[in-house]
Amino acid sequence: MFFGFGVLKGMTVTFKNFVLSYFSKERLTTVQYPEERLPEKERFRNFPFLIYDNKPEDLRCVSCDICAKECPPKCITIVRDSDEAGKPLKRPKVFDIDFSICMNCGICEEVCPFDAIFMDHEFELAEYGRFEDLNYHKDDLLKSNEYFAKIRPHDAAEVDARLAEKAKKEAAAKTVAPPAVPPQPPQPQQN
Amino acid sequence: MDQIFVSIKHAILNLAQTFLPDWTIILLSILISVTAIAVFGPVTMMYLTLLERKLVGRIQNRYGPNRVGFWGLLQPLADGVKMLTKEDIVPANADKFAHFLAPVVIVIPALLIFAVIPFGRGMVAVDLSIGILFFLALSSTTTIWIFVAAWASRNKFSLLGGMRSIAQMISYEIPMVLSIVPVLLVVGSFSTVSIVEAQSGLNWFVFTPWGFVGFLLFFLTGVAEVNRTPFDLPEGESEIVAGFHTEYSGMKFALFYMAEFMNTFSISAIVATLYLGGWQGPFLPSWIWFFIKTYALIFVMMWFRGTLPRLRVDQLMGFAWKFLLPLALVNILVTGIWLEFKTPLNHVVTFAILAFCLTVLYLVNKPEIPKKRIYRYAYQD
Numbered sequence: 001m002f003f004g005f006g007v008l009k010g011m012t013v014t015f016k017n018f019v020l021s022y023f024s025k026e027r028l029t030t031v032q033y034p035e036e037r038l039p040e041k042e043r044f045r046n047f048p049f050l051i052y053d054n055k056p057e058d059l060r061c062v063s064c065d066i067c068a069k070e071c072p073p074k075c076i077t078i079v080r081d082s083d084e085a086g087k088p089l090k091r092p093k094v095f096d097i098d099f100s101i102c103m104n105c106g107i108c109e110e111v112c113p114f115d116a117i118f119m120d121h122e123f124e125l126a127e128y129g130r131f132e133d134l135n136y137h138k139d140d141l142l143k144s145n146e147y148f149a150k151i152r153p154h155d156a157a158e159v160d161a162r163l164a165e166k167a168k169k170e171a172a173a174k175t176v177a178p179p180a181v182p183p184q185p186p187q188p189q190q191n
Numbered sequence: 192m193d194q195i196f197v198s199i200k201h202a203i204l205n206l207a208q209t210f211l212p213d214w215t216i217i218l219l220s221i222l223i224s225v226t227a228i229a230v231f232g233p234v235t236m237m238y239l240t241l242l243e244r245k246l247v248g249r250i251q252n253r254y255g256p257n258r259v260g261f262w263g264l265l266q267p268l269a270d271g272v273k274m275l276t277k278e279d280i281v282p283a284n285a286d287k288f289a290h291f292l293a294p295v296v297i298v299i300p301a302l303l304i305f306a307v308i309p310f311g312r313g314m315v316a317v318d319l320s321i322g323i324l325f326f327l328a329l330s331s332t333t334t335i336w337i338f339v340a341a342w343a344s345r346n347k348f349s350l351l352g353g354m355r356s357i358a359q360m361i362s363y364e365i366p367m368v369l370s371i372v373p374v375l376l377v378v379g380s381f382s383t384v385s386i387v388e389a390q391s392g393l394n395w396f397v398f399t400p401w402g403f404v405g406f407l408l409f410f411l412t413g414v415a416e417v418n419r420t421p422f423d424l425p426e427g428e429s430e431i432v433a434g435f436h437t438e439y440s441g442m443k444f445a446l447f448y449m450a451e452f453m454n455t456f457s458i459s460a461i462v463a464t465l466y467l468g469g470w471q472g473p474f475l476p477s478w479i480w481f482f483i484k485t486y487a488l489i490f491v492m493m494w495f496r497g498t499l500p501r502l503r504v505d506q507l508m509g510f511a512w513k514f515l516l517p518l519a520l521v522n523i524l525v526t527g528i529w530l531e532f533k534t535p536l537n538h539v540v541t542f543a544i545l546a547f548c549l550t551v552l553y554l555v556n557k558p559e560i561p562k563k564r565i566y567r568y569a570y571q572d
Contacts, residue, residue, distance in 0.1 A: 007498075007499065010498045010499065011494065011498050013498075014250045014494065014497050014498040015250075015494065017249070017250050017251070017252055018246065018249045018250045018494075018497075021249045021252050022249070027252045028252055028253070028254060029252065030253055030254055032254070
């Protein structure tokens with residue numbers, strides 16, 4: 001081809017882009033974020049939340065402190081609750097996660113033996129304050145099992161099946177065979 | 192409708208005449224023109240930035256700014272506020288006075304050029320008898336202030352940019368001036384108004400062989416003159432940070448941009464005036480024709496920006512000295528021949544000469560692409 005043909009070819013390409021971008025929606029790959037959103041991916045994970053079964057009081061967390069110990073940046077603070085006599089209870093009094101420290105790794109979810117903490121799909125977590133506004137307390141973290149089933153149906157089905165089986169086994173052990181041998185300490189569930 | 196702006200001005204002057212002495216009327220007349228230009232220039236610049244971002248965005252299949260206001264129409268205002276509130280940084284070793292002076296003064300020639308642009312029939316601030324000369328003189332002074340800015344910054348990238356700018360301007364000024372000569376030969380006047388009036392009807396100069404070549408020459412050199420892509424070597428981002436305005440921030444930086452965009456507008460306006468018949472055109476009011484032509488040329492400049500990569504320095508210089516300059520000289524000769532012969536003959540003769548010269552220049556300038564070397568021994572079986 002003649003000299004300068006490449007320039008004309010390039011100009012045609014850009015002009016075609018310019019004109020057609022007004023007509024074909026496929027050319028514009030931009031997602032106009034606050035108005036339009038991409039569909040959420042099920043495996044997407046961000047900030048953790050605490051799961052409860054039926055009502056917010058009976059959350060699965062037993063305040064074992066494993067997640068707080070495993071957390072690499074140490075963003076979880078747990079204080080065990082106790083009754084009036086000072087006897088420790090199997091529920092947390094304080095459960096704080098500091099989002100300014102949390103790195104969304106998901107290790108808390110992996111190590112939890114009670115399936116009590118899971119990673120969320122929530123990502124619009126910006127706040128005006130740097131310290132107390134980003135420190136999420138127990139009440140902010142509580143979310144229901146239905147919510148979990150909604151955002152991550154595959155994982156929720158798996159967890160629910162496992163918990164149901166465990167409950168059935170416990171119930172069977174309680175009714176049929178009174179413990180001849182002392183009950184096995186609960187094995188940490190591997191996720 | 193054609194004379195709407197002129198009528199408004201006359202109405203204001205007539206109203207003022209009732210209670211002001213006569214000598215103030217002349218001052219008021221000047222003041223109105225100056226105010227109109229001083230408002231029009233910066234506003235044009237603001238919206239050219241938006242237009243450029245929109246067009247380049249669409250060329251790259253993006254939306255461009257569309258968040259501030261409807262269609263992003265308030266984006267220039269937001270940018271202005273941002274620029275005004277930014278910190279103004281002056282390097283410790285800079286020449287403080289020159290560093291301050293350069294961005295301030297660079298806007299002045301850009302604004303002054305607007306004085307000789309005929310925006311419509313009777314819509315020119317001053318009908319100078321040396322209008323085109325005035326334009327050429329002022330547009331080349333911009334280079335001095337670019338170099339002052341580069342020198343005052345005391346930064347090697349700035350200085351490189353400034354020196355590139357000087358080299359580029361010197362090279363492109365010559366074919367630019369020479370490409371205007373044919374128009375002056377035909378019209379016999381430097382005045383922008385009489386140049387436009389000589390192209391009445393559809394006798395625009397671009398429709399003649401010499402006019403077409405002159406139009407291309409002047410437009411290309413004009414693009415080079417205002418440092419726009421593909422001739423933006425003085426501010427080549429990928430090579431020398433930002434060229435001459437590396438050390439500028441905030442409003443001083445914005446002033447450089449203002450000068451560049453106002454020059455873009457005025458170059459397009461002058462190209463339209465010289466070759467595309469200025470405000471001449473059927474049906475529509477004269478000033479609408481003027482803006483249609485000017486913005487069409489601005490669109491082409493932005494289209495260049497969205498398409499072409501930056502030239503290399505040797506390509507830039509070679510293009511100016513080995514292609515544009517001979518062609519401009521030939522074009523002057525051709526225009527003389529055009530004026531000598533009668534109408535049917537001169538088209539044929541000028542077209543033939545120009546076609547011949549273009550072919551010769553093309554063949555002479557053709558880059559020699561070496562043949563693919565075959566290594567005889569390496570591939571021997």
